[in-house]
Amino acid sequence: MRPHREGLDAIWEATERRGKVLAQHPELEQLERLVAEALLHCVQGKLSWSEVDEARAARDLFLAQNKIPFGYAEPRYRCSLCQDEGYINGKKCSCKKQEHLNRLFSGSGLPQLLKSETFDCYDLKWYSPIRKTPIGITEREAADEARKACMQFVASSAEGRKPRGLYIYGKAGLGKTLLLSAMCNALVQNGIPTLYMVFSDLIADIKKSFDQQDSAWSESALMAAAKKASVLMLDDLGAEQITEFVINRLFDIVNYRRNNELPLLVSSNLSIPEIGAWYGERVSSRLWEICSPIPMFGQDIRIQKTRQP
Numbered sequence: 153m154r155p156h157r158e159g160l161d162a163i164w165e166a167t168e169r170r171g172k173v174l175a176q177h178p179e180l181e182q183l184e185r186l187v188a189e190a191l192l193h194c195v196q197g198k199l200s201w202s203e204v205d206e207a208r209a210a211r212d213l214f215l216a217q218n219k220i221p222f223g224y225a226e227p228r229y230r231c232s233l234c235q236d237e238g239y240i241n242g243k244k245c246s247c248k249k250q251e252h253l254n255r256l257f258s259g260s261g262l263p264q265l266l267k268s269e270t271f272d273c274y275d276l277k278w279y280s281p282i283r284k285t286p287i288g289i290t291e292r293e294a295a296d297e298a299r300k301a302c303m304q305f306v307a308s309s310a311e312g313r314k315p316r317g318l319y320i321y322g323k324a325g326l327g328k329t330l331l332l333s334a335m336c337n338a339l340v341q342n343g344i345p346t347l348y349m350v351f352s353d354l355i356a357d358i359k360k361s362f363d364q365q366d367s368a369w370s371e372s373a374l375m376a377a378a379k380k381a382s383v384l385m386l387d388d389l390g391a392e393q394i395t396e397f398v399i400n401r402l403f404d405i406v407n408y409r410r411n412n413e414l415p416l417l418v419s420s421n422l423s424i425p426e427i428g429a430w431y432g433e434r435v436s437s438r439l440w441e442i443c444s445p446i447p448m449f450g451q452d453i454r455i456q457k458t459r460q461p
C-alpha cells in the first residue's frame with residue numbers, strides 16, 4: 153500500500169527536525185555516527201552488543217545534559233493508529249473517514265475553538281445546587297445527569313455498541329454545544345468518525361451545491377454523508393429559517409438514521425413538542441424514537457462569566 157502523503161509529511165518533518173538539531177550540536181552528530189557504526193559492526197560480528205550499548209549510553213547522556221528530547225528524530229504522527237498512512241492492513245483508517253467528512257462540508261467538523269473542549273471543561277459550579285427544576289431535581293443535578301448521559305454515550309460507542317441518541321435542549325448558554333464538542337472530541341479520539349454540523353450550515357452547503365458542477369459536493373453526496381456518518385451531531389437545531397425545503401431535508405436525515413439504527417445527537421433551544429409544532433409530527437415522532445430527551449436548566453453561563461470579577 154502506498155503511504156498516504158501525510159505519512160510521508162511526518163517523516164520529512166522528522167528528517168528536517170533532526171537536521172536542525174544536529175546542526176546545532178555537532179557533537180551529537182558524532183555520537184549518533186558512533187552508534188550507527190557500532191550497530192553495523194555488531195551485525196557484522198566485529199563488535200559485541202555491550203559496545204553498542206556503550207555508544208548508546210554516551211549519546212543518551214549527551215541528550216539528557218543538553219535537554220534534547222530522546223525522540224528528537226522520531227516522526228510525530230497525527231494519527232497513532234495508522235501512523236498517518238491512512239490505511240491499516242489495506243483497510244481505510246478511521247482518521248481518513250473523519251478527514252473525508254471534514255473536507256466535504258464547509259461548516260462541518262468542530263470549529264477550532266471547540267477542538268480543545270472536554271468533559272473536564274464542563275463545570276457544575278455554573279448550575280445552582282438549590283434551585284429546583286420542573287422535573288423535581290436541582291439545576292446542578294440536571295446538569296450532572298446530562299453529563300453522565302453524554303459520557304455514557306461515548307463509552308457505549310467506544311465499546312462498539314450503537315447507543316440511543318440524545319436530544320439536548322434548553323435555553324441558550326447552558327453548555328449544550330460544550331457537551332456536543334466534548335462528545336465529538338472523545339468519539340473521534342476513539343476512532344469513531346463523527347460529523348458535527350450546525351444544521352443551518354448543512355442547508356447552506358446544499359443550496360451552494362446547486363451551482364456546483366463537482367459531483368463530490370452535490371446535494372445527494374452531502375445528504376448521503378449526513379445520513380450515513382457513524383455518529384451525526386446537529387448543533388442548534390431550530391435556529392434556521394424553517395421552510396418546506398428545510399423540513400424535508402431534516403426528515404430525510406432523521407428517518408434514514410432511524411431506519412438504519414445510526415445514532416443522532418441534537419442540541420436545540422426547542423423542546424421536542426416545540427420541534428413538532430415547527431417541523432411537523434413526522435419529524436418529532438422519529439426524533440422521540442431515536443433520541444432520549446436531555447433537558448438543561450439554569451442561567452446563561454456566558455452572562456455569569458462576565459459578572460465574575
Ligand SMILES: [Zn+2]
Nearest residue numbers: 231234245247
Ligand atoms: Zn489513521
